[in-house]
Amino acid sequence: MSETANARAAALPHLRDSGLAKGDPIPLPLTMAAIYHTPGDATGFDQYGRFSNPTWDAVEHMLAHLEGAPCVAFPSGMAAICSVFFGLLKAGDRILLPADGYHTTRALADRFLKPFGVTYDMRPTSTFLDGGFEGYRLAFVETPANPGLDICDIAAVAKAAQMAGALLAVDNTTMTPFGQRPLDHGADIVVAADTKAPNGHSDVLFGHVASRNADIIAAVTGWREISGSIPGPFEAWLVHRGLETLDVRFDRMCSSAEVIARRLKGHPAISGLRFPGLESDPSHNLARAQMERFGFLISFELASEDKAEDFINNCDLMQAATSFGGVHSSAERRSKRGDAVAAGFVRLSVGCEPVEELWKAVEASLDKISG
Ligand SMILES: Cc1ncc(COP(=O)(O)O)c(C=O)c1O
Numbered sequence: 001m002s003e004t005a006n007a008r009a010a011a012l013p014h015l016r017d018s019g020l021a022k023g024d025p026i027p028l029p030l031t032m033a034a035i036y037h038t039p040g041d042a043t044g045f046d047q048y049g050r051f052s053n054p055t056w057d058a059v060e061h062m063l064a065h066l067e068g069a070p071c072v073a074f075p076s077g078m079a080a081i082c083s084v085f086f087g088l089l090k091a092g093d094r095i096l097l098p099a100d101g102y103h104t105t106r107a108l109a110d111r112f113l114k115p116f117g118v119t120y121d122m123r124p125t126s127t128f129l130d131g132g133f134e135g136y137r138l139a140f141v142e143t144p145a146n147p148g149l150d151i152c153d154i155a156a157v158a159k160a161a162q163m164a165g166a167l168l169a170v171d172n173t174t175m176t177p178f179g180q181r182p183l184d185h186g187a188d189i190v191v192a193a194d195t196k197a198p199n200g201h202s203d204v205l206f207g208h209v210a211s212r213n214a215d216i217i218a219a220v221t222g223w224r225e226i227s228g229s230i231p232g233p234f235e236a237w238l239v240h241r242g243l244e245t246l247d248v249r250f251d252r253m254c255s256s257a258e259v260i261a262r263r264l265k266g267h268p269a270i271s272g273l274r275f276p277g278l279e280s281d282p283s284h285n286l287a288r289a290q291m292e293r294f295g296f297l298i299s300f301e302l303a304s305e306d307k308a309e310d311f312i313n314n315c316d317l318m319q320a321a322t323s324f325g326g327v328h329s330s331a332e333r334r335s336k337r338g339d340a341v342a343a344g345f346v347r348l349s350v351g352c353e354p355v356e357e358l359w360k361a362v363e364a365s366l367d368k369i370s371g
């Protein structure tokens with residue numbers, strides 16, 4: 001990682017220091033409260049659990065430190081995306097979505113935005129710039145996109161979108177702020193599912209929105225307060241704890257993914273391998289330019305649905321599970337979730353297991369389906 005990313009990682013566990021009084025606990029206390037003591041004028045204090053919570057404040061402080069921008073926490077990645085759509089859009093707006101990104105974002109637009117008069121178009125991530133942005137209120141990209149791992153040039157899309165009067169929102173779930181900081185490349189908004197690597201232990205759903213635009217932060221905060229789309233304090237506490245080790249986990253996961261991807265490249269059972277860190281990957285040059293690391297997701301195809309299921313289910317160090325970014329390696333055959341990919345397409349999330357042990361398990365399972 002760059003020096004600045006390392007500096008951010010080093011400061012992260014010490015963010016609370018300046019607010020500590022003598023005798024305060026060093027770890028973050030969990031505040032479970034629906035109401036607060038508010039005699040008289042309560043302006044400037046916590047008043048009600050739908051408006052604010054000290055545990056949210058602490059996790060938002062950490063996320064803001066990592067994103068370099070104010071952050072608003074949500075109970076899931078989808079809740080964060082909803083806050084952007086419902087907090088910022090109005091009837092008559094048109095938006096642009098990735099055709100190959102997380103399918104639920106498209107479902108949200110189709111089932112819940114369209115009936116309110118917000119229309120959407122879709123473009124492939126790798127050619128997102130083509131066609132321009134005239135007439136759009138919001139362009140929404142995911143890079144690398146889940147599950148195909150194509151990427152787009154955030155700075156170029158931001159510039160073109162903003163010149164046409166559109167906002168650019170980037171779903172940074174696959175990268176985390178240690179892998180890529182879209183706001184530094186000119187994006188207006190970051191959304192992310194902290195359910196994945198930021199929490200990292202697959203026991204909590206969480207999300208956040210980051211922006212350097214105060215009006216955007218006010219809009220999504222207002223949406224959270226009025227819609228009641230609020231994170232639970234305990235979930236916020238767990239994500240705060242997860243973020244303390246994100247740098248270490250992410251470093252291990254990305255390093256291991258580079259090793260595993262290189263070895264998968266030579267395996268006869270694999271085709272269509274995608275990993276932005278491979279020099280042969282169509283995204284590699286752009287990935288080098290805008291990402292701090294190449295991430296921990298790898299995708300590839302096996303010959304059939306059965307072979308993909310067998311590979312996943314027979315691999316001793318692989319959880320057969322949807323989602324990604326946990327300490328345990330996991331994999332999923334994505335066509336079973338409705339993604340437009342081949343039946344044997346596998347998305348693999350590299351976890352924190354020692355890499356040689358992990359490779360041995362992956363290779364053994366691949367060899368078994370090749371035999
Ligand atoms: C890229 C991306 N964005 C958003 C989400 C939604 O996150 P959550 O499940 O926390 O709502 C996901 C979930 O898999 C995702 O992969």
